[in-house]
Amino acid sequence: MDQEQPPQTMTDMFADMIAAFFIQAEKVFDLFVTPGWRQYQILIVLLLVALSFLLRLLTKNQWEAWARAREGWPKWRLRSLVQIMRRLTLLYFALLAWLVYLVMQQVTWPSRSYIIGIVATLATAWLVIALVARLVHNRTLRKIFKWSMWVYATLVALNLTDDVAGFLDGVAVSIGDLHISILGILKAALLIGVLLVLTRLATQAASRALHSNDDLSPSMQVLLSKAIQVSLYGIVFLVSIRTLGFDLTGIALLSGAVGVGIGFGLQKVVSNLISGIIILMDRSIKPGDVISLGETFGWINSLGARYVSVVTRDGREYLIPNEDLITGQVVNWSHSDRFVRLDLEFGTSYDDDPHQVRAVAIRAVKSVQRVLSGFGHEPVCHITGFGDSSVDYVLRFWISDPTAGLTNIRGNVYLALWDAFKAEGISIPFPQREVRLLKDEDDGSGAQQLAKE
Structure with missing residues (x-):
């Protein structure tokens, strides 16, 4: 009977991986020193690199002029075009390498174009990875994704994936039935990264589709968008936990206890x-x-899961907790419609005709921009009382754009009233007081103030 071989230790797997690398390095060295078609293929690759640089220099201006003429293209397509133009040399090299490889496969032995095929595959993989990496907005994550995928593509092209995977899988920690290895972590990280990118793209597409649907109210659009976002990211979280090898049943029990x-x-x-x-x-x-x-x-800029963003006229953005909007008293100036009525109080002298004052005030307010004048929104002016120094009035008018400010429209109406009253000879009185000093009849040293208004 054959004796069962003992399992390999981590040192043995590391030695096997290093030996595999040396074997591949020796093969690459032989490509340069051994005469024949191997050296010819390397020479062809170098000529293709030089030709790619030359083509980029000759066609760069034409491509830039053509790109500037694409004004009607959407932004994502223009950005993709810019990224491709930045890699014209790599694009030309990949196209030329595949063309030469396919031609040589037809006219000569396949072994005489083997190296060119590997180089063409690597160039194409690097180009695709560089373009796909632009979907990752975070710069650090983008670099990690780009370099990890380039390394993986290189290992696949050089047929070293099995050796490296065996070594990474051997570097592991086992706790009961749980087996966590570096290979598993790398696979999980790659899967999570891809799922996060796809989830972000899906949520953005769903948000754009919901906001373009006029049948849904803005609140329902935000609610559905948040629900889709939470659902997709929840699925990514569960898949990530499962990929790492954790038992979801145990996590559910633990999360329930911790959640309380x-x-x-x-x-x-x-x-x-x-x-x-x-x-x-x-x-x-x-x-x-x-x-x-x-x-x-x-005005409300956005609705968040925890707070509401309110932007004021002075440019400040207040993040108000949602609970305050539910439990506190909130004045919504545009809940059912965007029409807002404003009241201004003023007074005129008792010598001025109230009928004339009302007519002049209404005519003045109608001349101010943003003030509405139409059925149901006509400005009105009423007497509210007879004051100590003036006849008191209230001027009521409507606007439809409260987001443009309230203080400025009030100021403009006051200026219009001032100019109109000046032109018509209507005076705006102010309280007058007369102070008299009377000698005290008892000791002659005191003073009594009497005010007459």
């Missing part, structure tokens, strides 16, 4: 999350609405 403890410390966070869902579902607040909350007045 964490829940007490995250009550506000959970409250804001639930409040955000309620806001999206009841559509009481939506992006673009003009709201007032305490001292904050502005």
